[in-house]
Amino acid sequence: MLIKRILPALLVLALVVYLLASYKGPEPGVTTTIDKSNLEKFYRIKEVQLQEDQFHLTKNSASITSRFRIRNFELSMRLKTTPGTLGQLNFATSKGYDEKNFRGYSILINNSDYSTGKVQKTGSLTKIRNNYIRTADDNEWFDLTVSVLGNHIKVTVNGKIVSEYTEPQNAKRIEGLSGMVLSRSFISLRKISDQGELVVGEMKMKPITEEIAAILPPVKPDSLVDVIDSLNQREFPLIDFHVHLKGGLTMDQCVQHAKDNGFCYGVAANCGLKFPVTNDSTLNSYLKSIEKEPIFKAMQCEGREWVTLFTPQAVAGFDYIFTDAMTWTDNKGRRMRLWMPDETFVDNDQQFMDMLVGKIEAIMENEPVDIYVNPTFLPAKLAPRYDELWTKARMDRVVDVLVRNQVALEINARYKIPSIAFIRKAKEAGVKFTFGTNNTKNDDLYRMEYCIKVIKAVGLTPEDMFQPKSKGERKILKKGLPDKVTG
Numbered sequence: 499m500l501i502k503r504i505l506p507a508l509l510v511l512a513l514v515v516y517l518l519a520s521y522k523g524p525e526p527g528v529t530t531t532i533d534k535s536n537l538e539k540f541y542r543i544k545e546v547q548l549q550e551d552q553f554h555l556t557k558n559s560a561s562i563t564s565r566f567r568i569r570n571f572e573l574s575m576r577l578k579t580t581p582g583t584l585g586q587l588n589f590a591t592s593k594g595y596d597e598k599n600f601r602g603y604s605i606l607i608n609n610s611d612y613s614t615g616k617v618q619k620t621g622s623l624t625k626i627r628n629n630y631i632r633t634a635d636d637n638e639w640f641d642l643t644v645s646v647l648g649n650h651i652k653v654t655v656n657g658k659i660v661s662e663y664t665e666p667q668n669a670k671r672i673e674g675l676s677g678m679v680l681s682r683s684f685i686s687l688r689k690i691s692d693q694g695e696l697v698v699g700e701m702k703m704k705p706i707t708e709e710i711a712a713i714l715p716p717v718k719p720d721s722l723v724d725v726i727d728s729l730n731q732r733e734f735p736l737i738d739f740h741v742h743l744k745g746g747l748t749m750d751q752c753v754q755h756a757k758d759n760g761f762c763y764g765v766a767a768n769c770g771l772k773f774p775v776t777n778d779s780t781l782n783s784y785l786k787s788i789e790k791e792p793i794f795k796a797m798q799c800e801g802r803e804w805v806t807l808f809t810p811q812a813v814a815g816f817d818y819i820f821t822d823a824m825t826w827t828d829n830k831g832r833r834m835r836l837w838m839p840d841e842t843f844v845d846n847d848q849q850f851m852d853m854l855v856g857k858i859e860a861i862m863e864n865e866p867v868d869i870y871v872n873p874t875f876l877p878a879k880l881a882p883r884y885d886e887l888w889t890k891a892r893m894d895r896v897v898d899v900l901v902r903n904q905v906a907l908e909i910n911a912r913y914k915i916p917s918i919a920f921i922r923k924a925k926e927a928g929v930k931f932t933f934g935t936n937n938t939k940n941d942d943l944y945r946m947e948y949c950i951k952v953i954k955a956v957g958l959t960p961e962d963m964f965q966p967k968s969k970g971e972r973k974i975l976k977k978g979l980p981d982k983v984t985g
């Protein structure tokens with residue numbers, strides 16, 4: 499009996515003693531600065547130039563790989579890239595790099611502008627928590643930190659959480675990714691592009707050798723978690739481009755919700771007459787205030803008057819801009835807000851629909867927006883007859899104006915619009931899509947349920963999805979603003 503109890507304990511002890519004896523890394527529990535003096539003691543370097551206290555990785559596949567194996571650690575690096583640089587920080591990985599049978603996790607380093615280079619940006623936990631938001635620029639120092647504690651992985655860029663993931667027990671992986679799990683193994687920084695240069699200005703390592711209890715996943719695993727994980731593994735961009743800091747929702751809560759669920763968020767300011775952002779000066783100070791946040795910076799163009807309130811140069815400070823067709827003035831001069839029953843006038847159903855389609859056409863033709871949001875929304879009185887009132891001819895007119903003006907179509911999670919039939923038609927015509935929740939408070943962000951359902955129902959692919967344009971290519975700069983209000 500005693501043997502039965504003692505033997506397993508002895509075996510574990512022997513293993514721990516063996517592991518500690520074979521560990522040849524920096525001192526556990528202490529933060530060690532890795533510089534020229536100790537780099538090669540702890541790391542194998544390949545094609546790395548040591549200049550003063552900087553490590554330069556210029557050649558494709560230049561690398562710095564740990565000589566020690568580690569399970570739990572905190573690693574921080576001050577890095578700089580030049581244009582064209584792609585790098586990766588791999589952990590729980592094999593000693594030699596093997597692209598085909600990759601083991602462990604990989605964090606991407608890519609500071610290219612939107613619509614240029616690889617679509618995932620720095621801090622992306624590749625295929626697990628893909629990040630599409632830029633939080634660092636080429637030619638500027640930035641801080642990248644990674645920590646693995648128990649089953650919890652956290653990646654920050656310039657002090658902001660960019661990726662966070664809690665590996666569940668028996669993590670599900672699609673074919674080819676079965677090695678993407680935590681283990682006691684090597685850490686490696688690699689350059690993976692021909693162009694550019696990756697410079698390490700500072701590198702600090704804190705190994706943690708004690709066992710750390712697993713941290714429970716923040717969200718109760720359910721079938722939607724599996725679907726979201728699988729979409730991330732297939733690199734389908736899970737971005738909610740339409741979130742508001744409303745009803746007490748703070749930026750930190752909003753970012754945390756995105757990270758807990760495996761999404762990226764675009765946070766939109768409401769900009770227009772009688773809104774907090776109402777001219778170039780309030781617009782610029784708003785943008786300054788959110789500059790460092792790990793979100794897309796979006797402008798919701800309100801009412802129809804917004805075109806008279808801002809300059810294109812100021813508007814171009816946003817990553818993208820969008821509007822809906824829920825506020826307009828009818829042919830009797832009544833300014834309507836279609837979501838407010840007492841501000842909406844439907845004298846004749848068919849005439850109303852024709853007028854609505856005409857307004858959508860005028861807005862999307864003339865206002866230089868990137869996305870049509872809350873699309874095809876009908877007032878409460880007409881909404882139950884959505885499928886009947888959105889006739890083929892009316893759908894065609896809306897799809898045409900979007901294609902002609904390269905306006906993306908939002909798939910709205912809260913209103914569950916447009917209909918599947920509408921989205922199919924738009925996809926066939928080549929319209930790009932975005933997902934958007936348009937939350938109204940701090941407890942209605944949910945998890946893009948309708949959008950995720952649509953991916954499968956319509957067969958959306960990553961190529962069908964909208965991506966923000968690079969700074970110089972923004973539509974507002976190319977198209978300018980209309981001379982007068984459009985509706």
Ligand SMILES: [Zn+2]
Pocket residue numbers: 740742766798936
């Ligand atoms: Zn909105």
